[in-house]
Amino acid sequence: MSSSSSSSQNTLKVGIVGFGTFGQFLASTMLKQGHTITVTSRTDYSQLCNQLGIPFFRDALPFLEADNDVILICTSIISLSDVLKSLPLHCLTRRTLFVDVLSVKEHPRNLLLQVLAEEMDVLCTHPMFGPESGKNGWKDLSFMYDKVRVRDEVTCSSFLSIFESEGCRMMEMSCEEHDKLAAKSQFVTHAIGRILVEIGIESTSINTKSFETLVKLKENVSNSSFDLFSGLFIHNRFAKQELMNLEQGFEMVKQKLLKMNEEQNLSKSNNAMNGY
Amino acid sequence: MSSSSSSSQNTLKVGIVGFGTFGQFLASTMLKQGHTITVTSRTDYSQLCNQLGIPFFRDALPFLEADNDVILICTSIISLSDVLKSLPLHCLTRRTLFVDVLSVKEHPRNLLLQVLAEEMDVLCTHPMFGPESGKNGWKDLSFMYDKVRVRDEVTCSSFLSIFESEGCRMMEMSCEEHDKLAAKSQFVTHAIGRILVEIGIESTSINTKSFETLVKLKENVSNSSFDLFSGLFIHNRFAKQELMNLEQGFEMVKQKLLKMNEEQNLSKSNNAMNGY
Ligand SMILES: NC(=O)c1ccc[n+]([C@@H]2O[C@H](COP(=O)([O-])OP(=O)(O)OC[C@H]3O[C@@H](n4cnc5c(N)ncnc54)[C@H](OP(=O)(O)O)[C@@H]3O)[C@@H](O)[C@H]2O)c1
Numbered sequence: 001m002s003s004s005s006s007s008s009q010n011t012l013k014v015g016i017v018g019f020g021t022f023g024q025f026l027a028s029t030m031l032k033q034g035h036t037i038t039v040t041s042r043t044d045y046s047q048l049c050n051q052l053g054i055p056f057f058r059d060a061l062p063f064l065e066a067d068n069d070v071i072l073i074c075t076s077i078i079s080l081s082d083v084l085k086s087l088p089l090h091c092l093t094r095r096t097l098f099v100d101v102l103s104v105k106e107h108p109r110n111l112l113l114q115v116l117a118e119e120m121d122v123l124c125t126h127p128m129f130g131p132e133s134g135k136n137g138w139k140d141l142s143f144m145y146d147k148v149r150v151r152d153e154v155t156c157s158s159f160l161s162i163f164e165s166e167g168c169r170m171m172e173m174s175c176e177e178h179d180k181l182a183a184k185s186q187f188v189t190h191a192i193g194r195i196l197v198e199i200g201i202e203s204t205s206i207n208t209k210s211f212e213t214l215v216k217l218k219e220n221v222s223n224s225s226f227d228l229f230s231g232l233f234i235h236n237r238f239a240k241q242e243l244m245n246l247e248q249g250f251e252m253v254k255q256k257l258l259k260m261n262e263e264q265n266l267s268k269s270n271n272a273m274n275g276y
Numbered sequence: 277m278s279s280s281s282s283s284s285q286n287t288l289k290v291g292i293v294g295f296g297t298f299g300q301f302l303a304s305t306m307l308k309q310g311h312t313i314t315v316t317s318r319t320d321y322s323q324l325c326n327q328l329g330i331p332f333f334r335d336a337l338p339f340l341e342a343d344n345d346v347i348l349i350c351t352s353i354i355s356l357s358d359v360l361k362s363l364p365l366h367c368l369t370r371r372t373l374f375v376d377v378l379s380v381k382e383h384p385r386n387l388l389l390q391v392l393a394e395e396m397d398v399l400c401t402h403p404m405f406g407p408e409s410g411k412n413g414w415k416d417l418s419f420m421y422d423k424v425r426v427r428d429e430v431t432c433s434s435f436l437s438i439f440e441s442e443g444c445r446m447m448e449m450s451c452e453e454h455d456k457l458a459a460k461s462q463f464v465t466h467a468i469g470r471i472l473v474e475i476g477i478e479s480t481s482i483n484t485k486s487f488e489t490l491v492k493l494k495e496n497v498s499n500s501s502f503d504l505f506s507g508l509f510i511h512n513r514f515a516k517q518e519l520m521n522l523e524q525g526f527e528m529v530k531q532k533l534l535k536m537n538e539e540q541n542l543s544k545s546n547n548a549m550n551g552y
């Protein structure tokens with residue numbers, strides 16, 4: 001059997017690193033499912049954790065010594081490298097499944113393989129939803145994962161069950177494939193949302209349905225951190241190309257409009273000359 | 277009473293000029309409501325009109341002589357000027373209500389006031405929906421209108437009832453106010469949709485909900501004509517500013533990303549120098 005110390009096969013001891021928006025969001029479902037949670041984070045969440053009835057460790061050492069089945073990394077993309085370096089990982093004495101939920105995948109995979117001892121398991125995941133899209137449950141929302149280095153299959157599948165049992169669409173794919181697709185979809189979405197934030201679109205009294213979806217996109221993006229957005233760009237090697245595509249796409253649209261405008265002006269002045 | 281020749285107070289004789297996507301879409305609801313429709317258009321729609329049991333006139337003269345209560349203009353924005361010039365409007369012998377449904381409003385208002393005889397009434401409108409958003413009925417969808425020159429209130433309110441009775445949110449506002457708001461909402465929406473068409477976004481196996489709304493926006497915009505989009509730009513004097521805002525918004529987002537990227541690279545190389 002696995003090295004799991006949990007009493008029931010499906011109940012896991014999960015240590016969360018990074019208890020911001022998304023860490024809290026995942027914790028609430030895991031608690032509902034009966035898993036045991038401990039937390040460490042940069043910010044002091046001891047009061048919130050007290051309310052939730054879960055231990056908060058300011059210090060990473062006792063956190064790592066708490067005998068977790070899973071260490072769940074929920075920090076921002078751009079802080080991951082520093083956060084991993086700050087953990088006294090050599091103190092881990094048992095095989096532990098390291099899972100990350102970062103919105104880019106090659107970057108955490110590479111860092112985790114670099115800093116973790118060989119006996120640690122690594123599962124890279126990306127739940128394709130957040131507090132807004134997942135507020136009424138996770139049914140039919142996609143959950144991407146890559147079993148980067150998994151020997152303890154029981155713990156790994158217990159962890160995946162957290163999402164499976166909520167009805168997520170489980171998508172196994174490589175970190176590379178994820179980053180390619182996510183650059184073309186999620187990064188582009190956030191980029192457009194950020195542009196809408198910049199120009200400050202606002203609901204009007206004559207909204208079309210399509211415009212309303214853009215207002216909602218703008219609001220969702222405003223509620224996510226700029227760290228998240230810049231992480232999508234900096235640590236996904238496919239994102240730069242998509243930013244260039246977006247710029248070229250804008251330029252094409254602009255040129256087409258200006259050309260049409262010129263043609264109309266020309267035909268207007270021709271008509272005028274023809275004594276129209 | 278009004279000059280309406282219709283037997284029932286609420287049943288109108290409507291002559292449609294321009295029987296493209298949107299003209300047909302409006303006609304189907306008007307027919308359902310029991311109004312009498314006649315059609316003229318650049319393209320020969322005699323077969324379609326035959327199926328619908330309504331007369332199609334290739335020639336504008338008999339069309340105008342058909343004694344309509346309302347002439348409903350559903351041509352593209354950019355062709356309006358030529359279409360109006362091609363109509364033998366001097367043949368109209370009775371007061372008629374001219375209504376347009378163009379997605380810009382100052383432009384048709386100015387043209388209609390210019391070409392129509394003083395005794396003709398003018399109602400400028402913009403149904404803020406189309407075949408896609410209105411496919412399951414028009415309830416709670418906005419309908420903007422401006423009574424630019426209305427003496428025959430009975431015919432005008434009978435016409436407005438077409439939309440009111442379907443549950444539209446009736447928004448009375450000036451053409452100028454409409455164009456200001458529509459540049460900030462509908463034009464921006466179409467511009468982003470067109471950019472998404474240019475870069476060719478496609479549904480992936482790991483769509484987020486927000487990305488799915490962009491895929492839908494792209495599809496909706498692909499289904500509308502480029503004439504419509506260019507009309508939104510060329511004939512709304514507030515649109516150019518919005519295109520500039522969009523460009524600046526993009527530039528701001530890009531600069532923020534590049535700055536964050538640089539900072540991360542800097543701190544990485546500092547860490548390297550500190551022997552991290
Ligand atoms: N939000 C979503 O919808 C969503 C969906 C899927 C995946 N994700 C991923 O989940 C992770 C968390 O996302 P988020 O929405 O909570 O926002 P975020 O801004 O990406 O990350 C916030 C978290 O990062 C920690 N953090 C930031 N800078 C730090 C630093 N210098 N040192 C130590 N910790 C630092 C914060 O710790 P403190 O709170 O202690 O300050 C907090 O826990 C990200 O990797 C994101 O890509 C998010």
Ligand SMILES: NC(=O)c1ccc[n+]([C@@H]2O[C@H](COP(=O)([O-])OP(=O)(O)OC[C@H]3O[C@@H](n4cnc5c(N)ncnc54)[C@H](OP(=O)(O)O)[C@@H]3O)[C@@H](O)[C@H]2O)c1
Nearest residue numbers: 294295296297298317318319351352353355378379406501
């Ligand atoms: N589609 C929508 O969702 C929507 C919503 C609200 C308002 N509108 C407005 O409704 C009007 C029609 O829109 P649409 O979606 O049907 O597409 P459109 O491309 O804007 O207009 C197509 C109509 O314009 C006519 N037309 C185009 N060029 C012409 C020319 N050179 N001479 C004569 N007629 C010409 C076409 O006639 P033929 O078909 O005979 O070729 C067709 O009836 C537009 O003013 C638009 O702004 C559209």
